[in-house]
Amino acid sequence: MGEIRLRAHRLSRSFRGQTVVDDVNLAVPAGRVHALVGLNGAGKTTLLRLLLAMLRPDGGTAYIDGHDVKDADKGVWRQVGHLIEHPFVYPELDAQTNLAVAAKLRGVPRAAIPGFVDESMSLWVIERYADRRARVLSAGNLWRLGLAAALIHRPEIIVLDEPTNALDPAGIILLREYLLRRAGSGAAVLVSSHHLDEVARVADRITVINRGRAIGTLDPGTAGIERAFFELVHADDEQEARP
Amino acid sequence: MTLAPAIWVETCKLVASRVVRSTAGLLVGGVGLLAASLTAAAAAGNQQVLAQLGPLASADGWTRFVGVAIQITAAAGLLAFGVVLSWATGREFTDGTISGLFALPVTKAILLTAKLMVFLVWTAAVAVALLAVVTAVGFALGLGLPDRPAVAALGRLAVLTLLSGLLAVPAAWAATIGRGLLPGIASTVITIVLAQVAVVAGGGAWFPIAAPALWASDPSAVSALQLVGVAVVPLLFGVLAARAWSRLQLDR
Numbered sequence: 001m002g003e004i005r006l007r008a009h010r011l012s013r014s015f016r017g018q019t020v021v022d023d024v025n026l027a028v029p030a031g032r033v034h035a036l037v038g039l040n041g042a043g044k045t046t047l048l049r050l051l052l053a054m055l056r057p058d059g060g061t062a063y064i065d066g067h068d069v070k071d072a073d074k075g076v077w078r079q080v081g082h083l084i085e086h087p088f089v090y091p092e093l094d095a096q097t098n099l100a101v102a103a104k105l106r107g108v109p110r111a112a113i114p115g116f117v118d119e120s121m122s123l124w125v126i127e128r129y130a131d132r133r134a135r136v137l138s139a140g141n142l143w144r145l146g147l148a149a150a151l152i153h154r155p156e157i158i159v160l161d162e163p164t165n166a167l168d169p170a171g172i173i174l175l176r177e178y179l180l181r182r183a184g185s186g187a188a189v190l191v192s193s194h195h196l197d198e199v200a201r202v203a204d205r206i207t208v209i210n211r212g213r214a215i216g217t218l219d220p221g222t223a224g225i226e227r228a229f230f231e232l233v234h235a236d237d238e239q240e241a242r243p
Numbered sequence: 244m245t246l247a248p249a250i251w252v253e254t255c256k257l258v259a260s261r262v263v264r265s266t267a268g269l270l271v272g273g274v275g276l277l278a279a280s281l282t283a284a285a286a287a288g289n290q291q292v293l294a295q296l297g298p299l300a301s302a303d304g305w306t307r308f309v310g311v312a313i314q315i316t317a318a319a320g321l322l323a324f325g326v327v328l329s330w331a332t333g334r335e336f337t338d339g340t341i342s343g344l345f346a347l348p349v350t351k352a353i354l355l356t357a358k359l360m361v362f363l364v365w366t367a368a369v370a371v372a373l374l375a376v377v378t379a380v381g382f383a384l385g386l387g388l389p390d391r392p393a394v395a396a397l398g399r400l401a402v403l404t405l406l407s408g409l410l411a412v413p414a415a416w417a418a419t420i421g422r423g424l425l426p427g428i429a430s431t432v433i434t435i436v437l438a439q440v441a442v443v444a445g446g447g448a449w450f451p452i453a454a455p456a457l458w459a460s461d462p463s464a465v466s467a468l469q470l471v472g473v474a475v476v477p478l479l480f481g482v483l484a485a486r487a488w489s490r491l492q493l494d495r
Contacts, residue, residue, distance in 0.1 A: 015494065052346040054493045074348035088343025092259040101255055104248045107348040149343070 002030030005157050005188035010060035011050050020046045022212040023060070028188045030156070033179055035199040036192040037218070037229060038209035044192035045085060047209065048161050051190070052082055064157060078107040081155030083163060087146020091135035095126055095145050098134055102149035120148040124174060140168045147175065158182060158189045164198055176202050196226050210236045249349050249357035253331070257361055262330045267369050270316075270323040275376040278312040279384060285311075305386050305393030310460065312377045313400050317456035318435055320407035324366060325414040325431025331358050332484070333418035333427050342493060355488040359415060359481055366408025374401040395462075403459035410434065410452050412477040416484040422495065451476050 008026040012019065021043045028034045036044045049055045051062045053069040062069045067076050089098050099117045108116050121127045124144045129137060134145060143166035151158065158179070164172050179202050183189050193199045199206060199220070206218040208229060215236045222228055257263050284292040285300065285307060293300040299310040332355070335341040344354055374397060381389065389397065411431060418427030438453040447453035448465045451473045458465035 049342075049493055054342060054345045056492055074350075077346050078348045080346050082343075082346055084342045086339025086342055088340055090256055090259075090340060091338065092261065093255060097255055097259070101252045102343075104252055105344075105347050105349055107248075 002032070002186065002188070004029050004063075005065055006051060006159070006190055007063040008047065008051060008060065009063065011047065011057050011062060012059035013046055013050055013055060013057050020212050021050060021057075024209075024212070024214045026051075026190075026207060026214065028157075028190045030188050031183055031186050032204045033183045033189040033191065033202050035203035035206045035220075036190070036209050037194060037196060037199055037206055038192075039194065039233065042209045043212035044209050045161050046212075048082075048084055048159055048190070048192060052080070052084065052159060054084065074107070078153070079156045080159065081106070081151045081153065081157070082159040083146055083150040084159070084161045087142055088149045089134045089142060089146050092133060094129075094131050094133050095137070096121065096130045098145060099149055099152055103152045106153040106155075108153050116152050120152045123178070124148040125170075139166045140171055143167055144171055144174075151178070156187050158187055158191075160189075160191045162193055163191055164193065164195060172198065196229055200225050208232050211240065246353060246357055246360070249354050250361060253354075253357045253361040257331065257365055260330070263327055263365070266323050266327050267365075267372070270319055270369065271372045271376050274312055274315050274319060274373060275380045277315050278308060278377065279380050281311050282308045282384065305381055305389045306396065308381050308384065308386060309377065309389075309393055309396040309400060313396070313403060313456070313459045316373065316400060316403055316407065317459065320404050321410055321435055321438075322431060324362075324408045324411035325434070326428055327365070328358075328362050328411050328414040329418045329424045329427025329431065331362055332415045333422070333424035336418075336422040337424060341491075345493070351488040351491055352485045355415070355419075355485050356481075359412065359477075359484070362415075363408055366405055369408075370401045370404035373404050396459075399459040399462065403455050406455035406473055409473060409477040410455065412484070413480040416480045416487060419484055419487040419491070 004027045006028040008024050011021055011024045013021040024047055026034070036047065038044050046055065050057050051069065053062070053072070056070065064072055064076050064080065088102060090101065093101065096117050099120055100113050103113045103116050121130055124147060126141060126144050126148065129141060129145070134142060137145065147163065150160070163175055167175060176198070179189050179191070191199070203220045206220055207214050208216050208218060210233050216232045218225055218228055281292055281296070285296060296307070296311065299307050302310060335344060344351060377400060378397060413434060414427035414431050417430035418424060420426065434452050438447070438450065438456065441447045441450035441453040442457065447457050448469045454465050454469050454473055458470055
């Protein structure tokens with residue numbers, strides 16, 4: 001197993017008295033795809049936000065390459081690519097300007113930006129939309145553009161929240177192949193999803209999140225992964241319901 | 244990281260924005276058109292317009308025309324700049340792009356600073372455009388060459404426009420705290436109302452948000468110290484907005 005790039009240590013967070021993430025431990029090593037699965041509202045997105053310093057935890061610590069994210073420097077963040085909830089796309093800008101903006105903010109040197117933009121548009125098959133404003137793109141192409149923007153700087157740590165939601169089947173295959181290729185070259189990948197079949201195709205490790213807690217793991221090779229998932233969730237729910 | 248990448252990004256967004264273009268066009272064109280209409284109506288002896296112009300009613304030529312333009316700019320400028328700065332800041336929340344501004348090599352305080360800097364440069368460009376349009380309209384109205392007091396008044400019009408941009412900075416803070424455009428626009432409307440109240444109450448010159456308009460209309464009514472005091476507003480709210488961005492969480 002590679003070195004741990006992304007780690008949650010006893011992370012907890014509440015909103016208005018309701019615990020949304022509860023004492024979660026997680027470690028994502030280099031070269032692996034780690035999936036978080038859970039029902040809607042299980043706390044997956046909040047956990048990802050805590051790992052990326054979008055939220056401050058009530059308890060515990062999030063680490064990237066051993067640095068507490070609350071005071072991680074630009075060298076740490078330059079290695080991270082993420083897409084959480086909304087694509088980082090400005091509707092008034094055309095696709096290639098959106099990608100140039102993303103590259104610029106992610107520390108790509110100015111001279112290298114045109115090459116990165118071209119490579120990214122080719123990778124996500126959105127070249128034909130290069131000069132079109134993002135506001136006129138379909139939801140699927142907007143999502144591809146969002147993925148391209150998040151990953152344009154070839155990050156070594158990739159965090160994606162429900163990345164297949166708006167993608168068409170071709171886009172899902174593009175993403176799957178991209179993640180496997182990047183993990184194969186050493187990137188640490190953390191994705192959240194509620195599409196168990198898709199997760200099983202890419203993940204090396206699957207953590208089940210329920211009511212804010214990591215309640216167990218699933219083997220991606222398991223034939224009845226859906227059944228195994230619901231058994232874990234129901235067992236946890238029953239345990240919670242006991243007096 | 245330096246400010247340069249963030250400034251480049253903010254410039255791209257501002258230049259491509261319809262909100263920004265249309266607001267600038269409405270302000271520059273609207274001030275020129277309204278000032279020309281009111282001046283023409285006053286010259287034709289329209290009593291209702293003359294009553295609204297106050298002391299300017301007894302003036303004529305460039306003095307009355309530029310004076311009217313200053314009165315319109317005092318309110319419309321602040322509103323227009325407040326709308327644009329509310330958009331520049333609040334749209335990150337309403338468009339959902341704010342999450343993409345986390346976990347970057349460039350800090351959020353730098354991003355906010357870049358927004359303010361690009362906005363202020365744009366404000367200066369609008370001030371130049373407004374000056375050019377008002378001057379051109381003055382010539383078109385057949386007012387002839389402006390005399391020295393008229394040139395000074397045109398200069399004050401440009402400075403008033405720039406200062407109105409500075410006075411709109413609270414909108415950036417309000418849009419951040421309120422996570423959207425409307426709180427920023429509301430804060431601008433409140434600023435305009437407070438300025439009017441301060442003027443009516445007689446303490447306008449010491450009130451930073453009222454001083455620029457009073458000075459532009461009558462330079463003797465506002466001291467240099469009172470005018471410099473205007474800087475308190477953008478400095479205070481600029482720091483507050485940068486602090487709010489620095490401490491931002493996606494918790495609502």
